[in-house]
Amino acid sequence: xxxxxxTVQHLxxxxxxxxxxAVNDVSFNIPKGSWTTLVGHxxxxxxxxxxxxxxxxxxxxxxxxxxxxxxxxxxxxxxxxIRDKVGIVFQNPDNQFVGATVEDDVAxxxxxxxxxxxxxxxxxxxVINQVGxxxxxxxxxxxxxxxxxxxxxxxxxxxxxxxxIILDESTSMLDPAGKDKILALIRKVQKENGLTIFSITxxxxxxxxxxxxxxxxxxxLLASGSPIEIFKDxxxxxxxxxxxxxxxxxxxxxIKRGITVPQEIDNEKKLVNYLCQLNLKM
Amino acid sequence: xxxxxxxRYIPGDSIIYKMDPRGKIIATFLFIVIIFLxxxxxxxxxxxxxxxxAVWATKLKPKVFWDGxxxxxxxxxxxxxxxxxxxxxxxxYWHWGILNISEYGIQNSIFIFIRFVxxxxxxxxxxxxxxxxxxxxxxxxxxxxxxxxxxxxxxIALVMSIALxxxxxxxxxxxxxMNAQRARGADFNSGGLIKRxxxxxxxxxxxxxxxxxxxxxxxxAMEARGYREGAKRTRYxxxxxxxxxxxxxxxxxxxxLILLLTRxx
Ligand SMILES: Nc1ncnc2c1ncn2[C@@H]1O[C@H](COP(=O)(O)OP(=O)(O)OP(=O)(O)O)[C@@H](O)[C@H]1O
Ligand SMILES: [Mg+2]
Numbered sequence: 319x320x321x322x323x324x325t326v327q328h329l330x331x332x333x334x335x336x337x338x339x340a341v342n343d344v345s346f347n348i349p350k351g352s353w354t355t356l357v358g359h360x361x362x363x364x365x366x367x368x369x370x371x372x373x374x375x376x377x378x379x380x381x382x383x384x385x386x387x388x389x390x391x392x393x394x395x396x397x398x399x400i401r402d403k404v405g406i407v408f409q410n411p412d413n414q415f416v417g418a419t420v421e422d423d424v425a426x427x428x429x430x431x432x433x434x435x436x437x438x439x440x441x442x443x444x445v446i447n448q449v450g451x452x453x454x455x456x457x458x459x460x461x462x463x464x465x466x467x468x469x470x471x472x473x474x475x476x477x478x479x480x481x482x483i484i485l486d487e488s489t490s491m492l493d494p495a496g497k498d499k500i501l502a503l504i505r506k507v508q509k510e511n512g513l514t515i516f517s518i519t520x521x522x523x524x525x526x527x528x529x530x531x532x533x534x535x536x537x538x539l540l541a542s543g544s545p546i547e548i549f550k551d552x553x554x555x556x557x558x559x560x561x562x563x564x565x566x567x568x569x570x571x572x573i574k575r576g577i578t579v580p581q582e583i584d585n586e587k588k589l590v591n592y593l594c595q596l597n598l599k600m
Numbered sequence: 601x602x603x604x605x606x607x608r609y610i611p612g613d614s615i616i617y618k619m620d621p622r623g624k625i626i627a628t629f630l631f632i633v634i635i636f637l638x639x640x641x642x643x644x645x646x647x648x649x650x651x652x653x654a655v656w657a658t659k660l661k662p663k664v665f666w667d668g669x670x671x672x673x674x675x676x677x678x679x680x681x682x683x684x685x686x687x688x689x690x691x692x693y694w695h696w697g698i699l700n701i702s703e704y705g706i707q708n709s710i711f712i713f714i715r716f717v718x719x720x721x722x723x724x725x726x727x728x729x730x731x732x733x734x735x736x737x738x739x740x741x742x743x744x745x746x747x748x749x750x751x752x753x754x755x756i757a758l759v760m761s762i763a764l765x766x767x768x769x770x771x772x773x774x775x776x777x778m779n780a781q782r783a784r785g786a787d788f789n790s791g792g793l794i795k796r797x798x799x800x801x802x803x804x805x806x807x808x809x810x811x812x813x814x815x816x817x818x819x820x821a822m823e824a825r826g827y828r829e830g831a832k833r834t835r836y837x838x839x840x841x842x843x844x845x846x847x848x849x850x851x852x853x854x855x856x857l858i859l860l861l862t863r864x865x
Contacts, residue, residue, distance in 0.1 A: 369820070372824050374820060374823055374824060398826065398828070401824065401825075401826050402826070404824075405824070405825075406821075406824045408817065408820070408821055408824075410817055412769055412814070413813070413814050413817035413818050413821065414817065414818070414821035415765070416762060416765075416818065416821065416822055416825070417765075418733045418761050418764070418765055418837075421836070422836060422837055425836035425837075426822075426825055426827070427825040427826050428834070428836070429833045429834050429835060429836055430825060430826035430827045430828065430831070430833055431826055432832060432833060432834045433834060434834060435834060435835065435836065435838065438834065438836050439836075442836070458765075459765065460768045460769070474825065475825075478825075478826070
């Protein structure tokens, strides 16, 4: 498909010395410019998928397997081109901070791509500004909070000018306020840079705001669709170890009781309005 | 604990801080070589004055320099006392068995004492005013010629700077693990050597596993960010040679000349 930035077909992966595949015949698409979340319980293979998309792991041999990112088919030869298009923000803020200071860390990816120093300086300054860390440009990581380190990680990725950002539980080690700030920042840079976001999360609220949800269970894809579609079936979300947001629980219960609630109602306010109108008609 | 391992850099902005780490490292090595030129009172006097001026130029409190000398003071005194009792020559003032106090003995023990203290002071000037990262960068430049012998200098330097960056994190982890063990009744501060070693093992194992996790995560993150082992890279952080570095090298060249002129041949 032309409008998909990521196309994955029949993707399987088995870790060395293990019997069962961690990812088993998974196929999905990620539309360009979308926010797609991947949910699943611990050990269901989410991080493995993130690593496969970036070519850090190579899929099990299978002639039907296809990973295509921004028109490039991933294989050993295109691995490095793919990494120019994909950036990953990992879970632990400390274990991805390579540089000695904020600016050094942001420059790491540029150094790897042999960008000349003068050009590096402009880019580094720009992206640090974009994530609001200019005041900390020369700071060492031990003086930064977890959220600030994640901002630096995002800046380091933006510096490369990627098309797709993968968040592998990037906010799970932050406090609720820090989490919201990072998500808001990602929404901002997504808009500013026209990015696609692929977010692995255990946060149901984040998932409910996504354009597309993928549900993974023991390495296989159970379902994919919009939050409204996915949340219709409570057992689906339960299988990912998550709880439905209260609003969807209420909506599902109403439908079960035989009250018609239109699909497009996707928040509390709309539901309340709709129920009031229904009440008036009765 | 963190003080010892991280080095004792103290932020400041005197002229010494403006100097390039390469110049400072070279000057320190040069100093350790030329100190052996001094062999009479006049040359030792110049050596001491030049050193103390450098100490003064850091604009740091004398106490921090004393902290540098203190851990070694017994070693210095011991060596000086050995010189005092075992050197013969000149007038003998006291004599007992193989021990004696002679004119040369007194002189030599004082010279040795000065030599020790001056070397410690100069290297303390380096470590107090230069971050470990700057030292690593400086060493990388100095060791560059080894690249011709196929030594992966740039890679070693990257490893060094990453290692330096994780020292505080690992220390943090160690403290956390120790507190957790303490909460379960572990006692690290009493008992004989064997008992103490025993109580350290439950700290080392989680620490070791923790560092492995960091290493694996970090390797993945580096690869995801386009790091290729052995591939050429450009550099964001560069060292800049300035007029202060000429002052630095000029100062120690001058000292070399003075020592050459004042020493006895
Ligand atoms: N390096 C490895 N070697 C062997 N097995 C692994 C390795 N990494 C992960 N696995 C296994 O593969 C499966 C999927 O792991 P993965 O890390 O992708 O899960 P996840 O969905 O990201 O879990 P979490 O929510 O805990 O991050 C798990 O059963 C895990 O034990
Ligand atoms: Mg994971």
